[in-house]
Amino acid sequence: MDVTGLPDLVSRRVGGAVVWADDELFAEKENLIRPTEPVYQPATFGHKGQLYDGWETRRRREPGVDQAVLRLGLPGFVHGIVVDTAYFTGNYPPFCWVDAAAVEGYPSPAELSEADWQPLVPRSALLGNTKNPFEVDDPQRYTHVRLTIDPDGGVARLRVHGVPVADPRFLDPSSLDLAALENGAAIEGCSNMFYSSPANLISPGFASVMGDGWETARRRDDGNDWVTVRLAGEGTVRLAELDTSHFKGNAPGWAALSGRTGDDWVTLLPRTALQPDTRHRFLLPGGPPVDHVRMDVYPDGGMARLRLHGTLTTAGREDLVLRWFNRLPAAQALAVSGDQDVVAARPLSVVPETLALS
Numbered sequence: 624m625d626v627t628g629l630p631d632l633v634s635r636r637v638g639g640a641v642v643w644a645d646d647e648l649f650a651e652k653e654n655l656i657r658p659t660e661p662v663y664q665p666a667t668f669g670h671k672g673q674l675y676d677g678w679e680t681r682r683r684r685e686p687g688v689d690q691a692v693l694r695l696g697l698p699g700f701v702h703g704i705v706v707d708t709a710y711f712t713g714n715y716p717p718f719c720w721v722d723a724a725a726v727e728g729y730p731s732p733a734e735l736s737e738a739d740w741q742p743l744v745p746r747s748a749l750l751g752n753t754k755n756p757f758e759v760d761d762p763q764r765y766t767h768v769r770l771t772i773d774p775d776g777g778v779a780r781l782r783v784h785g786v787p788v789a790d791p792r793f794l795d796p797s798s799l800d801l802a803a804l805e806n807g808a809a810i811e812g813c814s815n816m817f818y819s820s821p822a823n824l825i826s827p828g829f830a831s832v833m834g835d836g837w838e839t840a841r842r843r844d845d846g847n848d849w850v851t852v853r854l855a856g857e858g859t860v861r862l863a864e865l866d867t868s869h870f871k872g873n874a875p876g877w878a879a880l881s882g883r884t885g886d887d888w889v890t891l892l893p894r895t896a897l898q899p900d901t902r903h904r905f906l907l908p909g910g911p912p913v914d915h916v917r918m919d920v921y922p923d924g925g926m927a928r929l930r931l932h933g934t935l936t937t938a939g940r941e942d943l944v945l946r947w948f949n950r951l952p953a954a955q956a957l958a959v960s961g962d963q964d965v966v967a968a969r970p971l972s973v974v975p976e977t978l979a980l981s
């Protein structure tokens with residue numbers, strides 16, 4: 624499975640941050656999570672040396688390692704990590720490892736140093752000027768990761784690919800974006816992602832440039848492009864927002880929405896004309912609850928965001944609560960539910976009494 628198709632949970636685009644590094648003399652730690660590909664200009668010297676688009680520490684003169692701690696913009700479970708050493712050739716770290724922690728609230732760097740760090744990637748050899756991929760097999764929901772480089776050097780980007788798991792305590796089941804990545808929705812498939820990923824469609828916030836959206840290649844046949852979203856939970860969609868912002872010469876001419884209810888697909892929005900560079904909002908007439916939504920765009924093009932505001936059904940809400948509760952580390956699950964038996968019995972198929980959240 625190519626996990627790099629999954630959203631990058633630590634990208635700055637989804638609110639990730641590098642909260643601490645022991646050293647960043649040559650190049651700033653914040654570069655690690657820039658959403659764009661690294662760039663390089665040879666023989667471009669600043670006051671401290673060659674400028675690199677990455678995180679680069681000084682040459683160690685004592686034994687030890689360098690570390691950076693990152694907060695996931697979207698807490699979730701991690702399927703794969705990419706340590707990209709692009710353009711670091713004579714100065715990449717020969718080894719690295721990655722740990723993760725699940726922490727409630729808003730811990731400071733000092734508090735994070737005391738966290739219960741779990742190994743995600745063991746000590747592994749790195750190649751220079753290469754995207755170094757690592758598969759991760761760990762069922763827990765994490766909020767932070769820690770990159771250790773051994774002994775020192777430069778890393779251009781750290782990508783943490785996984786599945787966001789929303790904390791239901793912060794969601795109002797009667798009014799939420801059922802298609803939002805941060806609420807637990809996911810892209811299940813699309814016809815084409817030549818220029819940019821469909822995960823952008825359901826990412827937080829507005830798109831700031833065209834590259835922040837989903838863009839297909841120009842079609843040269845009679846078909847049309849499409850994308851399917853698994854909703855955060857089963858629900859009823861009341862308001863659809865199809866935002867073509869920044870797509871001026873390449874917005875689709877039309878779009879339609881359909882929803883999956885059981886084995887059937889029902890029309891939510893019939894084929895409707897779109898304008899370039901416009902945040903369209905369509906009130907939907909209601910209808911049966913759906914758990915997946917497919918957007919067809921005609922014939923091709925790009926879109927910045929797709930929002931599907933609505934209401935979770937009871938089953939949809941229970942699903943969402945369980946997805947979160949069953950991924951919590953045991954100590955956190957106990958703190959939340961207060962019930963040793965409930966924690967021991969996970970994964971459950973019914974929401975525990977103590978988690979009957981409004």
Ligand SMILES: NC(=O)NC(NC(N)=O)C(=O)[O-]
Nearest residue numbers: 649671672673674675679714
């Ligand atoms: N030419 C270099 O890149 N040298 C050094 N790094 C920077 N950024 O200048 C180093 O020692 O790694």
